[in-house]
Amino acid sequence: MAVPESPGTRFFTVAQSSTGSWSFIDPEGKPFVSLGVNHIDDSDLRYPHNVDVWNERYGSRQKWEQGVVADLQSLNFNTIGWTSQYISGGWGEALDWFGDPVDLGHSHPWPDRDLLEAGMPYVVQLRVQEIEDWNGHPAYRDVYGEDFAKYADWLARRMTSDHKDSSNLIGYFLVDIPGWLPHAAGQFWPGFDGLSTQEHDAKLYDVAQQYYKTITEAIRRYDPNHLNLGDRYNGNKGIPEAVLRAMTDYVDVLSVQYFTGKSPEEYATMIGDLRNWQQLTGKPVLIADIGNWVSTAMNPHRTSDMETHEERGQDYANGLATIMQEPWIIGWHWCGYIENLGRGWGIKDPQDNFYTDMTDPMRAANAAAQTTIADR
Incomplete structure (x- = not known):
């Protein structure tokens, strides 16, 4: 076994x-691949079309959360991922971070006790910024100011208190x-207008380093024991090298969201990008958000290079x-x-039923991944 167990x-x-x-x-000293589900929120069953469910x-x-845990474990998932969910609807077909900015309402994360x-x-x-x-x-708030330092200290103190x-x-x-790249809404940190590429990268490194330093020191002040998983970068849009260099002294895991089609070529492109960023930072990679979709009765406009839930399940497994x-990838959510x-x-329809053509292969794939991490 490549990664030995520890005490x-x-x-x-x-x-x-x-x-x-x-x-x-894991806390018992055994290799662990984090297989999580994101956007788990009870708002998805409180719409007019399914509140009866x-x-x-x-x-x-409380009863719903017990059902969530049972669902995850039945599919061999082992992690509750990012729990905020988009709730406003009307997202349309545009990718919001490439086109016009979209004002999407979203739910709050799960309460600490839950x-x-x-x-x-x-x-x-x-949510640092x-x-x-x-x-x-x-x-974009001033990362050098006293207000940001005080906010980071409060945020770390508040969010670690129940979990440390x-x-x-x-x-x-x-x-x-x-x-970290120009925002679709047109905003960015002040002071970047008119800079040369070299000046821009130097300033961006300095801003990012101050950002990571401030929040990481605050977290470790109150909880020195748990991992800093860092920002969940937008891999599809790209990650500035200056930001990645700035995070390396403060963050334990390189977390990247990346959505790709089903073809081997598209997966190769994703892995190539992730490999480049991994080599730059020297950090293991968690694919923090990835998914696929097909047209459904409720969302007929959600088209992709797949047409059936069976194809979704096969894409998941592949x-x-x-x-x-890849020996440097340690999970996906x-x-x-x-x-x-x-x-x-x-992975469930609006009536709270599994898309079984997808989840049956998903269950087997998750079990295989947990064997792979133990045998690397």
Whole structure:
């Protein structure tokens, strides 16, 4: 086994073996690949079209969360991923971070107590800056100012207080697809207008380093034991080299969102991009958001290079097996859980039933990935 077991530390860590293979190491000291589902939110069953399902099947958030855990475990997932969900609908066909900015309402993450009581590995979100690529009204706040330092300290103090002793917490994510490249809304940190490429990159490195330094020191001040999973970068849009160089002294895992088609060529492009960023940072990679979709009765406009849920399941199995051959990839988190009007895809339909043509191969693929991480 390339990544040896260790005596355990009570907390999740990351480790690299003498052969170069990376892995999460769980609190018992065993190699762990994080297989998560993102956007798990009860709002998906509280729309007019399906609130009766909520009332009849669950009736309380506690009972629903028990159902979530049972669903994940039945499919051999082992992580509760990023739990905020798009709820406003009307996203249309445009990719918001390439075209006009979209004002998408989103739900709040799971409450701390709910994550702690779920009884399985999970992540916690720290929204350090409101600069997401999907955010139609980003706010680039001065990373050098006293206000940001005080906010980062409060955010870390608040968000670690319930989780710092948890053996199920994998680590803390920062911002979801932050706008480190020019934002579709036109905003950016001040002082970048008119700079040469060299000047721009130098200034961006300095801003990013201050950003990561401030929040990481705040997190470690109150919780020195858990991983900093960093920003969930937008791999499809690209990641500036200056930002990646700035994060290396502060972040433990390179977390990247990346959506790709089903062809081997598209997967090769994704892996090539991830490999370049991994080699630049020297960090293991968590694919923090990835997914696929097809046209459905509720979302007929959601077309892709797949037409059936069986194709989605085969793509899932092929994709996961492909990325698990890379010794520096240590997990992937799938988008998403229940199909709704905003996101338009999921592993369950709007009536809370699995798309079994997809989830049957998904179950087997997850089991195989957990064997692969142990045998690398």
